[in-house]
Amino acid sequence: MPTKKLGSQTVALASPPSIIGHANVVGKKEGEGPLADSFDHIEQDDTFGEKSWEKSETAMQKMALASALDKAGQAASNLDYLFAGDLLNQCIGSSFAVRGQDVPFFGLYGACSTMGEGLSLAAMLIDGGFAQFTGVVTSSHFCTAERQYRTPLEYGGQRTPTAQWTVTGAGAVILAKDGPGPYITHVTTGKVVDKGIKDANNMGAAMAPAAYATLTAHLQDTGRKPSFYDLIVTGDLGALGKDIIRDFFHKDGMELANYDDCGTMIFDLKKQDVHCGGSGCGCSASVLTGYLLNGMRAGRWKNILFCPTGALLSPTSTQQGESIPSICHAVAISTSK
Amino acid sequence: MPTKKLGSQTVALASPPSIIGHANVVGKKEGEGPLADSFDHIEQDDTFGEKSWEKSETAMQKMALASALDKAGQAASNLDYLFAGDLLNQCIGSSFAVRGQDVPFFGLYGACSTMGEGLSLAAMLIDGGFAQFTGVVTSSHFCTAERQYRTPLEYGGQRTPTAQWTVTGAGAVILAKDGPGPYITHVTTGKVVDKGIKDANNMGAAMAPAAYATLTAHLQDTGRKPSFYDLIVTGDLGALGKDIIRDFFHKDGMELANYDDCGTMIFDLKKQDVHCGGSGCGCSASVLTGYLLNGMRAGRWKNILFCPTGALLSPTSTQQGESIPSICHAVAISTSK
Numbered sequence: 214m215p216t217k218k219l220g221s222q223t224v225a226l227a228s229p230p231s232i233i234g235h236a237n238v239v240g241k242k243e244g245e246g247p248l249a250d251s252f253d254h255i256e257q258d259d260t261f262g263e264k265s266w267e268k269s270e271t272a273m274q275k276m277a278l279a280s281a282l283d284k285a286g287q288a289a290s291n292l293d294y295l296f297a298g299d300l301l302n303q304c305i306g307s308s309f310a311v312r313g314q315d316v317p318f319f320g321l322y323g324a325c326s327t328m329g330e331g332l333s334l335a336a337m338l339i340d341g342g343f344a345q346f347t348g349v350v351t352s353s354h355f356c357t358a359e360r361q362y363r364t365p366l367e368y369g370g371q372r373t374p375t376a377q378w379t380v381t382g383a384g385a386v387i388l389a390k391d392g393p394g395p396y397i398t399h400v401t402t403g404k405v406v407d408k409g410i411k412d413a414n415n416m417g418a419a420m421a422p423a424a425y426a427t428l429t430a431h432l433q434d435t436g437r438k439p440s441f442y443d444l445i446v447t448g449d450l451g452a453l454g455k456d457i458i459r460d461f462f463h464k465d466g467m468e469l470a471n472y473d474d475c476g477t478m479i480f481d482l483k484k485q486d487v488h489c490g491g492s493g494c495g496c497s498a499s500v501l502t503g504y505l506l507n508g509m510r511a512g513r514w515k516n517i518l519f520c521p522t523g524a525l526l527s528p529t530s531t532q533q534g535e536s537i538p539s540i541c542h543a544v545a546i547s548t549s550k
Numbered sequence: 551m552p553t554k555k556l557g558s559q560t561v562a563l564a565s566p567p568s569i570i571g572h573a574n575v576v577g578k579k580e581g582e583g584p585l586a587d588s589f590d591h592i593e594q595d596d597t598f599g600e601k602s603w604e605k606s607e608t609a610m611q612k613m614a615l616a617s618a619l620d621k622a623g624q625a626a627s628n629l630d631y632l633f634a635g636d637l638l639n640q641c642i643g644s645s646f647a648v649r650g651q652d653v654p655f656f657g658l659y660g661a662c663s664t665m666g667e668g669l670s671l672a673a674m675l676i677d678g679g680f681a682q683f684t685g686v687v688t689s690s691h692f693c694t695a696e697r698q699y700r701t702p703l704e705y706g707g708q709r710t711p712t713a714q715w716t717v718t719g720a721g722a723v724i725l726a727k728d729g730p731g732p733y734i735t736h737v738t739t740g741k742v743v744d745k746g747i748k749d750a751n752n753m754g755a756a757m758a759p760a761a762y763a764t765l766t767a768h769l770q771d772t773g774r775k776p777s778f779y780d781l782i783v784t785g786d787l788g789a790l791g792k793d794i795i796r797d798f799f800h801k802d803g804m805e806l807a808n809y810d811d812c813g814t815m816i817f818d819l820k821k822q823d824v825h826c827g828g829s830g831c832g833c834s835a836s837v838l839t840g841y842l843l844n845g846m847r848a849g850r851w852k853n854i855l856f857c858p859t860g861a862l863l864s865p866t867s868t869q870q871g872e873s874i875p876s877i878c879h880a881v882a883i884s885t886s887k
Contacts, residue, residue, distance in 0.1 A: 216679045218630070222654050224680050265870050293555070294739060301864065302639040304659040308742060308862035312875040317559050317739035319667055320862070320877075322641040322659040330656055334671065341678020342553045343561050402631060402654035405645060525645035525657070527638065533602050538649040540657075 216340055220434030222427070223401040229550050230339040230347075231392025234285025235502040238276045240355065240381030243491075243499065246480045251503030252382075253280055259356065259381055266356040267305060273383035273495075274299070274310035278350045281385035281502070285346075289314045292387070293344030296331035298322050299352050299494055300379075302361065306352050316348070324523030325420075325449050326403065327351040328384060328498040329542030332519075335388050336397040336544070345390045352383035353493025362413070362528055375415040377451045378487035380479060384498025386506075395509045399545035401431040405525065407538040413531045416539075417454025417476075417489055420522040423539035424450060425461045427520060431543045439469055443514035446505065447541070448497035448521030449476035451489030475500035475521075497521040509548055517546045553677055557771030559764070560738040566887050567676040567684075568729025571622025572839040575613045577692065577718030580828075580836065583817045588840030589719075590617055596693065596718055603693040604642060610720035610832075611636070611647035615687045618722035618839070622683075626651045629724070630681030633668035635659050636689050636831055637716075639698065643689050653685070661860030662757075662786050663740065664688040665721060665835040666879030669856075672725050673734040673881070682727050689720035690830025699750070699865055712752040714788045715824035717816060721835025723843075732846045736882035738768040742862065744875040750868045754791025754813075754826055757859040760876035761787060762798040764857060768880045776806055780851035783842065784878070785834035785858030786813035788826030812837035812858075834858040846885055854883045 216227040236253045244255030254276060261272040274297065282289055289295070295314065298321035299306035311318050323330035331349030338344045356366060358379035364370045388397065406423040424447050432439065439445060439462070450458060455474045462469050475497040476490035501519055508514050520543040526535070553564040573590045581592030591613060598609040611634065619626055626632070632651065635658035636643035648655050660667035668686030675681045693703060695716035701707045725734065743763050747756035761784050769776065776782060776799070787795060792811045799806050812834040813827035838856055845851055857880040863872070 218680065221630075227679075267866055267870065293558075298659060300640075302866060303637075303661065303862065303864035305862070305864045305867045308875045309867070309872070312742045312744050315741060318742055318877060319671065319739065320659040320661075322635060322657040324640065334656065337678060337680055338674060341674060341680065342564075343555065343674055343678065402656065404652060405649045405655055407649050525640065525642070527640035527642045529604055529639060530642045530646065533604065535646070538645045540655060 222430040223399055223434035225399050226336060226340040226397060228340055229396035229398045230336045230388040230390060232386055232395050232506060233389040233392040234281040234387035235506045236277050236280035236284055237382060237384040237499040237502040238273045239499050243380060243382055243479060246485060248479055248504045251507050266354055267301060270306040270352050270354040270357050271309040274306055274350050274352045277383035277385040281387050285387040287346060287387060289316050292316045292346050292348045294319060294338055295348045296321055296335050297350045298327040300324060301357055324525055325492060325494050326521045326523030326540050326542050327494045328501060329519060329521040329544055332386060332397060332544045333400040333402060333542055336400060339388055339390050347388045348385060350385040351494040351498045353379050353495035355379045355381045358493060372488055373414040374488055375453055376488045377416060377476060377490050377492035379493040380491045380496040380499060382495035382499035384502035386502060395506065395546050395548050396550050397544055398547050399435060401427055401434065401543040403427045403540040403542045405538045405540050407536050409536045411536045413526060416524045417451040418457060419537035420524050420539040421450055421454040421457035424458055424520055424522050424541040427541040427543050439467055442471060442516045442518045445469060445472045445518045447474045449492040450474045450522055451476040452482060453489050515548045519544045519546055559767040560736055560771035562736050563673060563677040563734060565677055566733035566735045567673045567725040567727060569723055569732050569843060570726040570729040571618040571724035572843045573614050573617035573621055574719060574721040574836040574839040575610045576836050580717060580719055580816060583822060585816055585841045588844055603691055604638060607643040607689050607691040607694050608646040611643055611687050611689045614720035614722040618724050622724040624683060624724060626653050629653045629683050629685045631656060631675055632685045633658055633672050634687045635664040637661060638694055661862050662829060662831050663858045663860030663877050663879050664831045665838060666856065666858040666881055669723060669734060669881045670737040670739060670879055673737060676725055676727050684725045685722060687722040688831040688835045690716050690832035692716045692718045695830060709825055710751040711825060712790055713825045714753060714813060714827050714829035716830040717828045717833040717836060719832035719836035721839035723839060732883050732885050733887050734881055735884050736772060738764055738880040740764045740877040740879045742875045742877050744873050746873045748873045750863060753861045754788040755794060756874035757861050757876040758787055758791040758794035761795055761857055761859050761878040764878040764880050776804055779808060779853045779855045782806060782809045782855045784811045786829040787811045787859060788813040789819060790826050852885045856881045856883055
């Protein structure tokens, strides 16, 4: 069966690639949250022994990738292609992590949707016959993000109620042409959606319409109902964005019973002072590569729709009065082909 | 014939996609250079009527994409996928240009190699059966780059002899499953190479080893000699990087007679005070979509190897004393399949 284009945004992969390795590394705060048991490595020192936060983030990506490759029983040099991206200016977290990996590299910028973007392309390159093995790695770090997007930590800035807490974490996934699964069966690629939200401290509201658009396209393209999935999970909409998505679907006459958001899963919102929840490329990446994929392997879920969301703004665009273009990429993951 | 993986970094596309539209937009200085006749639109006002340089860059991308789509006779909504990226923090030149385009979008960060990275993925998604039409657009702007990477224009900073001049320009390419060509026949994906160069004002020297590595891999993987190509063209190595590449090949016993660099082609290095030449994503993109593809259509060249190069540094990595990781992606373009 050839690969089938379904509707305008979705492809059903003819030979769904298998996830043969996945791993993550997180910081201290994430290790104190409800998903602590699902992380491969919890570092108590968020510097990761490095002299700058940016180098710490690079160190996390390297560790996550090395661990995922180890679990997959592959060397980096066996990868046909590696996809990576992060939130730092010019994506230096990734470029410096990939330096020395001896693997053909495609750099991505999809903000917090990067793991979804990377899995989409990595899966298509295998299904298209261009690769046997591909990898995806992404990260975020609370301290690099605060300095770059908001204020240096030392300023002790106040956070608004709708703010989210950038996850210190990295996640990596290794895909193979053949393997025991879980499999990536469908890829729905997002369009840029911008409903005019200008508050950079309310990214959940900015990104929710993009998530709604991609989810709706996925359901229309595949003819599936939300109930087909044991779990539909967005990346980092947080508590407010999660409510907005539910409202959108409610207006369409659909109740998303089996829906959650990585940003609200990774922290205890009441006890950990993270306001609306976690965010950052590392949020959905570390939840996917731990709690979600471990759960699929353990038989907890058979079908998951993984939908990380990205806010494609910059401090400069915000200073210039611009609203926040957003995107969401959906990847269907199943324990059977 | 199925798609064939050649060596470790190259694929030969089974059904080479056709370039069915290409266009560019450049600024005043580029329009005063030796390639002036090859540009679709030369704007005398580098603000492009916008209130910030970042918005000017977005305007260029929109114009280039619209023009390429027009030449291809396609609406943006007919594209299955659009790839875009630029040099701005969080790639806002692209995100804001794609906003409102109604097309599934993959954001890239490959620094000045972006047009090569985008063409590689856009061609593979068509050849792999995932798309009928894909697009790639990228840009750079002298004024956004100076402010972000060096100093605001008003400071009147001195430039070092090895410095390059960021091209104000955008280029867009539309690919289709079928068409009259030119065709993308081979894709060689670069690895990150870093030989320890730390001078951010000498990117030619930093990127030359990456270009050499990718070119060498391409020639080894395909079994072709440099003379197979009517023209081998790197992205923005400039005068110094160009000499370095020639030296590398000379040491290997090969003379690159048919070799040039977009950074030395787009400006008159003696008269236009650009020191080592042009640079930026828009440099190779505007030379490809004008001079090179127009020349192929006019019968001047049959086979071109297009090898844009990217320096994956940031001001932060330079301030932290880091060297410059670099990459080069090669795309073989031919008038016959």
